Amino acid sequence: MSPALSAKEYYGLPNSPILKLSSVEKSFGAKQVLRGVDLDVAPGQSLVVIGGSGSGKSVMLKNALGLMTPDKGQILFAGQDVTKATGKAREKMRARIGMLFQSGALFDSLTVWENVAFRLINSEGLSRRDAKERAVETLKKVRLGADVAGLYPAEISGGMQKRVALARAITSEPDLIFFDEPTTGLDPITADAINDLILEMVRGLGAAAVTITHDMASARKIADEIAMLFEGKIIWRGPAADVMQSGNAYVDQFVSGRADGPIQPAL
Amino acid sequence: MTNPLQIIGRVTLGLFAEIGRLSVFAGRVATAAVTPRWYLGEILRQMVRIGFYSLPVVGLSAVFIGAALALNIYEGGSRYGAEQFVPNIVVLGISRELGAVITGLMLAGRVSAGIAAEIGAMRVTEQIDALETLSASPYRYLYAPRFLAAVATLPLLVVAANIIGVMGGWLVSVYGLGFDSTVYLRNTVDFVTRDDILVGLIKAVLFGGIIAVMGCYQGDRSQAGATGVGRAATLSMVGAAVLVLAFNYVLSTLFVEIGL
Numbered sequence: 001m002s003p004a005l006s007a008k009e010y011y012g013l014p015n016s017p018i019l020k021l022s023s024v025e026k027s028f029g030a031k032q033v034l035r036g037v038d039l040d041v042a043p044g045q046s047l048v049v050i051g052g053s054g055s056g057k058s059v060m061l062k063n064a065l066g067l068m069t070p071d072k073g074q075i076l077f078a079g080q081d082v083t084k085a086t087g088k089a090r091e092k093m094r095a096r097i098g099m100l101f102q103s104g105a106l107f108d109s110l111t112v113w114e115n116v117a118f119r120l121i122n123s124e125g126l127s128r129r130d131a132k133e134r135a136v137e138t139l140k141k142v143r144l145g146a147d148v149a150g151l152y153p154a155e156i157s158g159g160m161q162k163r164v165a166l167a168r169a170i171t172s173e174p175d176l177i178f179f180d181e182p183t184t185g186l187d188p189i190t191a192d193a194i195n196d197l198i199l200e201m202v203r204g205l206g207a208a209a210v211t212i213t214h215d216m217a218s219a220r221k222i223a224d225e226i227a228m229l230f231e232g233k234i235i236w237r238g239p240a241a242d243v244m245q246s247g248n249a250y251v252d253q254f255v256s257g258r259a260d261g262p263i264q265p266a267l
Numbered sequence: 268m269t270n271p272l273q274i275i276g277r278v279t280l281g282l283f284a285e286i287g288r289l290s291v292f293a294g295r296v297a298t299a300a301v302t303p304r305w306y307l308g309e310i311l312r313q314m315v316r317i318g319f320y321s322l323p324v325v326g327l328s329a330v331f332i333g334a335a336l337a338l339n340i341y342e343g344g345s346r347y348g349a350e351q352f353v354p355n356i357v358v359l360g361i362s363r364e365l366g367a368v369i370t371g372l373m374l375a376g377r378v379s380a381g382i383a384a385e386i387g388a389m390r391v392t393e394q395i396d397a398l399e400t401l402s403a404s405p406y407r408y409l410y411a412p413r414f415l416a417a418v419a420t421l422p423l424l425v426v427a428a429n430i431i432g433v434m435g436g437w438l439v440s441v442y443g444l445g446f447d448s449t450v451y452l453r454n455t456v457d458f459v460t461r462d463d464i465l466v467g468l469i470k471a472v473l474f475g476g477i478i479a480v481m482g483c484y485q486g487d488r489s490q491a492g493a494t495g496v497g498r499a500a501t502l503s504m505v506g507a508a509v510l511v512l513a514f515n516y517v518l519s520t521l522f523v524e525i526g527l
Contacts, residue, residue: 065400067399094399094400094401095402097400098400099397099400103392103393105392105393105394105397106394106397107389107394107398108388118401119402122403122408
């Protein structure tokens with residue numbers, strides 16, 4: 001296993017990806033979901049992975065986060081094997097990774113500021129007063145006022161919940177942020193506002209971002225590069241500007257949203 | 268057509284696999300409970316939810332069980348002219364068996380199913396995944412506090428159930444069966460031993476662990492959707508209730524064997 005490196009040490013190495021998936025395979029019973037995914041993300045790069053329902057996007061993300069263990073292959077974060085890190089090493093690694101879940105996944109029993117400050121209080125050992133100050137500052141970055149801080153997630157709108165979840169993902173200033181369908185369930189205007197916030201936060205932090213989505217407007221806006229996952233493999237990758245002229249029949253069908261073509265609708 | 272032996276084999280293997288998974292889960296919860304780090308705020312919050320808020324249901328159940336027990340013992344005892352033993356048998360039955368069993372069964376419904384539904388909802392809304400990405404182990408942050416709270420508060424609830432159950436018997440005996448209040452209470456206090464109380468308390472500790480572990484286990488394995496969470500709550504309640512009764516028998520046999 002490669003030794004863990006600090007972000008500074010790591011960024012000193014030229015052309016080294018912050019995240020690298022090599023030949024990752026994952027099955028559930030007889031169903032093989034990932035069939036050898038190869039993917040790398042450079043520090044500061046925003047990569048969007050597109051793909052239809054059931055193509056394995058969420059499973060890929062959960063493997064990259066260490067929430068699932070791949071059957072085969074290797075996943076490296078800053079040179080460290082995600083699947084082999086345990087205890088303190090895993091905690092340190094996760095402190096450098098942020099995650100925005102599709103549903104927000106805010107803790108119902110905690111207030112907005114307690115959600116945002118969760119890692120600060122429970123992992124970094126900040127006092128509740130200091131953690132609340134940091135949480136309110138982070139909430140401001142996602143355009144939420146201090147008046148929201150004391151509310152519970154059930155008391156705010158879906159768009160606000162997404163912004164709180166974004167604040168929670170960036171509060172410890174991670175090097176890599178995963179976004180799982182960040183605009184799902186939002187109206188187009190709120191979705192665009194979330195895209196703007198994602199861009200602003202990712203660029204502000206200098207973090208790398210991996211987003212999975214099938215919202216093409218969102219993909220084109222936030223991506224430096226786009227990759228397409230189909231039947232458990234990356235079948236195309238290129239600059240975001242090229243996605244409409246990829247020359248790949250699968251990508252063309254997906255981005256134009258046609259039912260006819262090589263991809264069968266998931267009905 | 269499927270071979271009946273295949274069906275028996277599949278069911279048996281499935282049962283052993285489930286017991287194995289539950290045992291591994293219980294071991295991980297117990298390990299998290301006895302090793303740092305402890306989330307004291309969470310433990311206290313769960314003690315209030317599991318212990319304090321269960322008092323009314325445990326108290327009401329105990330008073331009626333104690334009252335019915337006294338009536339039945341009086342009815343049975345009068346056939347042999349042994350009615351005077353009502354206070355003795357009521358306190359013995361409640362302190363060694365019924366106080367712990369009634370508390371365990373009521374909490375299997377109120378607490379174990381509640382924990383399963385709560386954890387299940389957290390599982391299907393990705394809140395447990397979110398916990399892990401925030402460097403917090405669900406075993407330490409969610410399961411261990413519930414386990415510790417149940418193990419700590421069930422003995423207290425059993426003490427309450429014992430007292431209230433005996434008072435239920437006393438009410439019926441004094442106001443319905445014509446017993447003298449002072450004599451009834453003196454017979455009760457003179458008859459019950461420290462071991463009788465201890466038996467109930469040991470059972471309560473084990474039942475607390477069973478109730479919390481079953482709730483957390485079924486919640487953690489919950490399938491998506493309202494049906495999945497509902498099923499987790501049902502399985503948790505049924506599993507906890509059956510295990511409480513089964514382990515009650517095992518412990519009662521053990522205590523009789525060792526003379527406790």
